[in-house]
Amino acid sequence: MDASEGMITSVENIDWESHLAERTHRMKSSVIRELLKLTMVPDIISFAGGLPAPELFPIREFDEACHHVLQNEGERALQYGPTEGHRPLKEFLAEKMSKYGIWVELENILMVSGSQQGLDLIGKLFIDPGTSIISSRPTYLGAIQAWNAYQAHFCTVPLDDDGMCVDELPSLLDANPDSRFIYVLPNFHNPAGITMPIDRRKRLVEIARQYDLAIIEDDPYGELRYEGEDITPIFRLAPERTIYLSTFSKTLAPGIRLAWIVAPKPIIQRLVQAKQGADLHTSMFIQMIANDICKRGILRQHVKRLRQVYEQRRDTMLDALAEHMPAETSWTHPKGGLFLWASTPDQIDTRVFLEKATAAKVAYVPGFAFYPDEKGGSHSMRLNFSNAREEMINEGIYRMGIAMKKELAGG
């Protein structure tokens, strides 16, 4: 064999794009991730990611849990497991969700490798090329990315202070009669930080029933409420047609990639088939560690702590915005979650302004990233308040304010 064998050389220039499936034309690298690369400069204060506060991770408790699991059930933890998920963990989740009025059996639950996988499997199940699906605009970037890969046709309604404007749905649905589901983030919407009140949830359910549509209820932050009372989940209002998603990413740790789906049994059975083909099953080891942590009451204590810290960080950001931002700016007041949504004066295009913000060592996600057609959000930005410490939040918003005022004054 000559020495060049095994080296990828430029001799053979294959036109890979011509070998790929249609859907790849719709698949782009996540704008967030690409932008995050731009913002990875020293000393930057980033409000761009959706990252939990790493200094709060229950590291010691994880270490204990790993030791327990490996010592007591090591062979099971390291072996192949059932696609449906680890039963003891599903029992814990069924019990936990009953406090929110979601009463289900284990056959209504599927463990997945993060909520993103839930969105992907839902896309695989429901979306043919060109299938219409309904979301708010703006909506969660990860859902856009997951469903673009299935060539979905996004039909959108705007948000107001109470979330998705559901009264606009009937005319949209009449115009798109092949629609398959409505995607909502009723608690502390990503990116907008808005929560949907009970009356609007009920109206949404009425419409879904009238048009015989599934509802995808994405609820990653429901437990991270800093004020007000819990609102009945849509799943409870329409358990026959709701596919509910939640995750350990924000309450425990995103690095373990663990989430779950609750849905009618025929849908879970179909999701199990899809998951078999997608990754066989979610790591048994990870599920057993999470179960150990949950059973010892650590999750509950930890969420309590997160609520305290994140509430303070939210308040710090709200105060800093009031102090430092130009007068023509506004923002939402989230009652929970990780994000708020700020609106800038017309002269500021947040996509263009990002370069100046980055130069001023502060980062955010420009609003356009949350619009399926990328048309919209030019004067909006998503700001995360969970990741940075309070002094950094203050400093970062100060930097943003200075940069924005400079921009408004003509650069």
Add this chain to the structure above:
Amino acid sequence: MDASEGMITSVENIDWESHLAERTHRMKSSVIRELLKLTMVPDIISFAGGLPAPELFPIREFDEACHHVLQNEGERALQYGPTEGHRPLKEFLAEKMSKYGIWVELENILMVSGSQQGLDLIGKLFIDPGTSIISSRPTYLGAIQAWNAYQAHFCTVPLDDDGMCVDELPSLLDANPDSRFIYVLPNFHNPAGITMPIDRRKRLVEIARQYDLAIIEDDPYGELRYEGEDITPIFRLAPERTIYLSTFSKTLAPGIRLAWIVAPKPIIQRLVQAKQGADLHTSMFIQMIANDICKRGILRQHVKRLRQVYEQRRDTMLDALAEHMPAETSWTHPKGGLFLWASTPDQIDTRVFLEKATAAKVAYVPGFAFYPDEKGGSHSMRLNFSNAREEMINEGIYRMGIAMKKELAGG
């Protein structure tokens, strides 16, 4: 709210199937998994799964690795990570693969959540509804399942003692000019246990170049060789067009769901986009644990031990087959891996016979499960020799022999 709210009742009987995407008609629950349920009866000896020997898992080493990782890099391990994978682990893999003549940079490697995810992402990238793809018959069940979900058109060539009959490829490719890739398992083929010699690998590469096709080289068992010399990987022969898959599932533990893909950079970039939408990234915690284990030299030692034990188990199964099976039966002699492929007399349909085998407390996977069209393999079965201890292998094959002789004698 009345008490029935939140309960899934049968009042609303939704016809879910009419709400689902076209592709779901091709998605079926894995035959293996459904059959495994049938065989989950007490005292059964199962040769059906592809499970490693659980008593050999390096449990103590995992415990140490968890402790190291959490103590030294806990915040990083539990946080979101890059889609591309954990760089130190990729460095280890690049170094390791160089021993097999695969010389690559980190940008040629993507970490995935098990090889099954690799197959799914490849499907997402390459397969439109009706796209032709080339495999052997029989072929790996998980690939059939992954690519059925993308509505692939499987075009197959038979296997002989040297693997895929590549000389039949040109006429098949002429008849299916839209074919996108050739899928091969050159080392210790699943299910057949056959290894492809170097000359045939070279011929395969020639044909792939002539027809400008990608090659998917699935190599989960390459390190588990019990006799003979390593054979040059196809990736080394055609690095410009080969997508190589390998995994920690058989060498370390399947419960961690960790594998990797090696491919030309443009393909890795596209796979990264697909993975972002599919599950964001593979667990950082898991990748860092694997890295810790690999760096301490444990993987190498462990694979050495697996080779010794699995070689003995293979030999035990070969001897037991010779002793107990009816005279008209034959089987392959794998030089590595986890499986052998047995052929039964014409009177025995392995799909039908499974019930009798299960009654006799022994299980296998019937051959039809490995045929994309389920036509074929009626007189074949896959037998796993890695999971059961030697005395159980003996006893299981004894039971199988008795049951088969009884069947041949007219039940």
